[in-house]
Amino acid sequence: MPSIKKTQFIRDLKEKDTVSSPFLVKFSSIAMGKNGKPYMNLVLMDKSGECEARIWDDAPVYAGQAVRDAFIQVEGRCQLYQGRRQIVVSKISVVREDEVDPKDYIAEGTLDADALYAQLLGYVESMQDPYCKALAEAVLRDDADIVDRMKRAPAAKSVHHAYKSGMLEHVVSIVGTLDHLARHYGKYLDRDLLFLGGFFHDIGKLWELSYDRVTDYTMEGKLIGHLVIGVELVTRKIRELESQPGRIPGDKFPEEKMLLVKHLILAHHGKLEYGSPKEPHCLEALVVHYIDDLDSKINSIRVFTEQDQTPGRWTALNRMHERFFYKPDWAMPENPA
Ligand SMILES: [Fe+2]
Ligand SMILES: [Fe+2]
Secondary structure: OOOOOOOOOHHHOOOOOEEEEEEEEEEEEEEEOOOOOEEEEEEEEEOOEEEEEEEOOOHHHHOOOOOOOOEEEEEEEEEEEOOEEEEEEEEEEEEOHHHOOHHHOOOEOOOOHHHHHHHHHHHHHOOOOHHHHHHHHHHHOOOHHHHHHHHHOOOOOOOOOOOEOHHHHHHHHHHHHHHHHHHHHHHHOOHHHHHHHHHHOOOOHHHHEEOOOOOEEOHHHHHOOHHHHHHHHHHHHHHHHHHOOOOOHHHOOOHHHHHHHHHHHHOOOOOHHHOOOOOOOOHHHHHHHHHHHHHHHHHHHHHHHHHOOOOOOEOOOEOOOOEOOEOOHHHOOOOOO
C-alpha cells in the first residue's frame, strides 16, 4: 500500500499556487546561471501532464537526488514564465517507489485502450486480400506480446501522442483516415496495403522505446531505430506464416507484396533527411507518409493548445512549429476571467 497519497496534480496547478506534492522526474540537468551559479532544470510529471521546474539554490546538493526516473517530494511555488507554468522549487526530498502508487505518475490517453484495440481488430477483419489479412492477424491478433505492448506504448518520447496507449490512438486514427481515402480514390489506392502501412509504419517503436515509467529510447532504438525494427518484424512474421501449412494460400507470401509492405514502412518519414532510406515510390507510401505526418501534427498542436495557460485567444510561442496558435472555444478555460 502506498503511504504517500497524491492529491495535487500538474493539470490543476495555477500561477501562484503553493506546490507540495510528489512527482516523477522526467528530465534533469544542471545549467550555469548568468551570475555564475549552477541551477537545476527539471521536467516533472504525473499522470495529468508535465511541468518545468527550476532549483535555483543548492543545485549541486540536489543533483544526485532529482535524477531521471526518481520520485521526489517537491515543495515550491508555481509561476508563469513566457506563458508556461514553471515550478520554482524551494526544497526536494527523495521518495521511495513503494511509497507511491505508480498509476498516479504515468500519463494516460483519454480513450479506452480495450475499446480502441477492438476497433483496430475490426479494421483487420474488414481486409480482403488473404495475404495482407493473414499478416495483420499474425501481428496484431495472434501475438500476445505485441497486443500487450500496443495497448501500453506511447507513440513518441515527447512530440505527439506521448502518453499511455498513444501509439494505439495514433494507429487507429490513421487507419480510420486511410479507410476514408481508400473509398474516396477508389481503384487508385490499394486499401489493404494502405492498412498495413497504417498498422506497421511505427510498430518498431514498441521496441524502440521503453515505456514502463518515463519514456526513453532503448539500446535497440538508439542503434537500429523503428523503421528497420518494423521491417525485421514483417520479414519474421511472413516467414512464420509460410512455415505454418494452410495459413496463407500456397504457403508462400507473394514477393512483390512483401516488398511493398516493407517499402511503406521504410518510406513513411517521407524524406532521406527525416530518416527514411527511401522516399515514397508508390501512391500508398505517399498517402501513409502524409497521413502519419498530419495525424502527429494534429495531436501535438491539439495537446499544446489545450495545455497552454496564456490568458486570451493566443497561445505562447510553439517552438516546434515556430508560431502562435489561435485558441478556439474547446481550448479555453470553462469560465474565462
Ligand atoms: Fe515513424
Ligand atoms: Fe507515426
